[in-house]
Amino acid sequence: MTEDAPADNPYVREPDTEFAPTGKLSAEDAREQAEQLREAIRYHDYRYYVENDPVISDRAYDELFERLEELEGAFDLDTEGSPTARVGGEPMDELESVDLVVPLLSIDSSGEADDVRAFDDRVRRELDDGAAVDYVCEPKFDGLSIEIVYVEGRYERAATRGDGETGDDVTENVRTIASVPQRLRGDPPGVLVVRGEIHMSLSGFQAHNRERVEQGKEPFANPRNAAAGSLRQLDPSVTAERPLDCFFYDVLWVEEEPAPVDEIGPEDADAEEAASVGGLALDGLDTHWDEHRQLPEWGLQVNDRHELVEGVDHAIAFRNDLQADRDDLDYEIDGTVLKVNDREQCRQLGTTSRHYRWAYAYKFPARTEETRIADIVVQVGRTGRLTPVALLDPVDVGGVTVSRASLHNQSEIAELGVDVGDIVTVQRAGDVIPYVAEVVEDNSEGHFELPDECPVCGSDVEADGPLRFCTGGLSCPAQLKRSVEHYAGDSGLDIEGLGEEAADQLVEAGLIEDSIADLYEIDAEELADLEGWGEKSAEKLREEIEGSKSPSLGSFLSALGIPEVGPTMAADLAAAFGSVDALLDADEEEIREVEGFGPTVAGHVAEFFANERNRRVIERLREAGVEPEPPESTTAGDELDGLTFVFTGALSVTRDEAQSLVEAHGANATSSVSSNTDYLVAGDDPGRTKREDAETEEVPIVDEGEFEELLADHDIEYPPE
Template sequence: MTEEAPADNPYVRDPDTEFAPTGELSADDAREQADQLREAIRYHDYRYYVENDPVISDRAYDELFRRLEALEAAFDLDAEGSPTQRVGGEPVDELESVDLVVPLLSIDASGEVADVRAFDERVRRELGDGAAVDYVCEPKFDGLSIEIVYVEGRYERAATRGDGETGDDVTENVRTIASVPQRLRGDPPAVVVVRGEIHMPLSAFQEHNRERVERGDDPFANPRNAAAGSLRQLDPSVTAERPLDCFFYDVLWASEEVVPIGEMGPDDADDAASVGAGGVGGLDTNWDEYQRLPEWGLQVNDRHELVDDVDGAIAFRDELQAVRDDLDYEIDGTVLKVNDREQCRRLGTTSRHYRWAYAYKFPARTEETRIADIVVQVGRTGRLTPVALLDPVDVGGVTVSRASLHNQSEIAELGVDVGDVVKVERAGDVIPYVSEVVEDNAEGYFELPDSCPVCGSDVEADGPLRFCTGGLSCPAQLKRSVEHYATDSGLDIEGLGEEAAGQLVEEGLIEDSVADLYEIDAAELAELEGWGERSAEKLRAEIEASKSPSLGEFLAALGIPEVGPTMAADLAAAFGSVDALLAADEADIREVEGFGPTVAAHVAEFFGNERNRRVIERLREAGVEPEPPASTTAGDELEGLTFVFTGSLSVTRDAAQSLVERHGANATGSVSGNTDYLVVGDEPGRTKREAAETEGVPVVDEAEFADLLAEHGVGYPPE
């Protein structure tokens, strides 16, 4: 039943958004207008999220919201519990752990109908006496479970499910979600603890991914990861920018008397694990909850149903699966819950899950899916990479919602465009890619733009590839250059990740190149959103500590095309200094083992580029002095052996290579017939392993490598 609109409130229907300047209002008039705006905005939130029937436009709503913000700021009005608190509070150093009011257990699940019937048989058997059992059926959301506490109708606390007993305190982050009311409506109990599911709607997820790609950020892998990552931000203002939503579906506990959070919760374990709110406020069944939650202003999903028996639950699941692709949120099955809460209490729980609920899962989406959008990502070198944003699909046991389309030639060959149904595979069981168009729903194929989507510079073709001509004047290229410089593959500057690099570029602290890093003022950094004196000083210290890298680490950090850490170490060993590389030509570089004509040309072009030479000079002027590789040897115990390394070791590959070289061995970047051992760490490259198999080169893991060195009298890991 739709609640009546607040009486005599001018901001409920057809509101006049032509407001007088705040300076013309008295304090009393401002307070009265703010109260009316808060009341109206709460009503509009209710109509939008709960009733799904808004009475004003989004634009009008935004105008009301901005006016309320302006009044609260201009007249220093108490904003506690105000809708404006959704904009986010102060950042925190870390999320605190809190005890949940009621344990949040899991739900036993299966995709087999026989298991669902077996669950129903067990329920009836344990209830006995021919008990009548009906079920509440609802979607099984693929989001993040949350416990929210309301005291006297006011939002008090939110915590993640965590381990079921203890979760992360995400109160300030959840406060920013518009569908989570700051104050309940109607006549709720004095204390009510509810469970909901935080999720990112699919349409919002695709749009948010498009925005991330277009500004040079990596897109999120799937909506659940996007929601979870957004909710666990240390800065609530970041969460506020993410398009999160919440469905409520369970009253965990309630009380007609106010008690401290530490004293909340049922008296015994049976109630705590099953029906904490049983009997309070007439909530005698789970179906009652679906009637009561909207009355309190809490959004419930409209696809829920009360059925008489297990056959009705199975039919509900089949019907929902048929429309799954039309929904704007991710679900992976349905949940059936015994309706009567006294029956739930009698059924109880196991140590892990409720015995009165069961999840009937959908089969995983496999391989074929629809392309929802195609966006263009600008990389560190200016290369434009088309990225297909997919309706999430299971590929090899992993849910993916994006795939690279590589280049214009591949797009044309596939004939792929937005709206097509495609087959998705994973290269080497890792990287998703579109292998074919199964259903062509568009005319022609997608074409890369003539201008950069980030900076607007002209795009030029190089064979099948397209490149932005903006160079480091393009924010995407500059940001990715800084991000790469600070990664583990570069100089490992802790605290300078993707978001921080983007912020420094966007705020103008880095305008020209990575060399600007060494001129950043800690006081200026501390004034940026999300930073403070402590975090700013810590980053400054990390930047200062990066001034004495090994030559190999420095070359890897520069981001030379086609040159990763191993090949950078090979260059360092071959040339010994930055000056030697600046003086080298392509023929000199081709003398380095493993450097063919293509890579050698990239390296020569990089060091011959006047801008790159200027950046290197600025870095050296700032005090960055790469240390040359050790020229002395510790012995000849490994003389005559050649090692190649791939994957992540417990030490840096640079350290492992230096160790064997100091004891007389060679360490190269590619496998050949002259290689004696390929040392394999975590997540190794496929190419080197295949080459080792072809050449008959022994492959050893890190432990076997250590044993091999010990046999030659060399200790590992290096000190």
């Protein structure tokens, strides 16, 4: 046992996890045991994250942690500062913005050694002595920079880097990360502000993505996206379930006496100097290397792949060695950061408006790997587009185990000459998206050909240049989930509560089996029985679906998902033909007469409405009560010219009627809130996302009564007759 282990604590080494029932403990015994468990768990966190030398098994640790949770719950013990705070607190309405203690700038970068030498030349020239400069070399983590504040050794606040001066308050989310201690070790100062990098280990990322795929969710593209999405959750309990980690690497600020968080930081006169070195020079911490040695003493995890070197040649050699070892690391890095070691020299070098002039990132090139194509499968998307996907013998690319890669289209397949059994190079576009770059060993004859029939529904496949499309239309099962999502989305009928996850769930549960027309036959009781649903949410979705039965003709046409026809072209079609029946009877020549419709798009439209399956779906929608409203032939006036409205929730009229009214008087009506929105009109049970977006963009939110008054001020009658 090391000297810094808690004395006389039975849960430090070889702990006995056969605990007595809580009902047999007195309140005093429970408090004493809880304190011993908290002390031991903090010690085990230190040994695991900082020393990388745990003294108990993961299973024993979990049993200690579960016992502490049990005691705190059974005896209503105060959990402030307890390791159990990591399980997550109450959901938040939004992430607040906070001012950072010290401005956090970015680091200039390049993948060329000549640029790194030019950086070193400038540093030595500006220091005016020409001597070799000592650099601290660190991995450049592919994560999120974070500022964390401790007061009297207690965790107080965490904020993202944001714009460098203001970031998101993610205190409760970061609290859930086990490698971020709730209390510091040793003798920390009254105030300590440190900088670190939140990331997701590669092993944790792969395990979490497997879980997502098993649950029918879209996997994260890379560990950085996974970490960013996890850190910005409004529900900390969701963050607590994600395998996040943190490395610390900078001391930003120290004060000997404790102070409230909002009073911590440099005075205005010191702010520029503090920014120039990432914090002021501190007693005993005159170099960046001093920081690396001190941080673990406070219990803060420091990455072990860092080194103090003399001169740029050694820094470049460090980077090359790190690149060679990159595949063996359990975290994603994309280069090496060089920092001038001496903080007084950093102060002399200062900053630009965006970058530290004493730090530079020497980046790695994009990864390429070779593997065998085990099979090629064809996916069918919402529009019927066939996308070939190569199934690979698993290969590590960019720190991620890749087992599939895009082949894009038939022309690219032919150009590559790729087929099953070939050995290929797999590369990550932007170091993120895997694709087949070239064939390095041809083990097949010819190349893969996309099928002539849809692999899902058996309909004919038609070519459109290099692309191939299933002609099965809306009833093709493979297109069903994405068709439902599109029909209900911003480009369709804007049915709130029916996004990607809900669409997948409804199809998988069999509530939607044939086409989007099944939406209007969903039973609220059956919906309420699904996981994550209840009577209120199910009824609200049913009301949203019912409220979509009188859409504008343009919205309806856009919702159908006609290839290459988005909201604008759908509105043009609606204005030109005026009804669904007219489009069902139109031929390609008539459609080509609409301005902007060339032969390709006109052909898609004509084929779509000639398709018997599509016609049956449209017939079913109309039988369910969906009656698209024809566009207004003329505008009523321009009283609302220049204004943009967004509607959410249930109004006394349909949402389409409200949109048509404002559009008839010169306004724009859009489906999503942006900085260009003038008013969000909120009816009963408004959508949470639109309200949050309106608050973020500082868009006025008005209820239906206020909307009516606004229109009355412009002599517009509401509700419309």
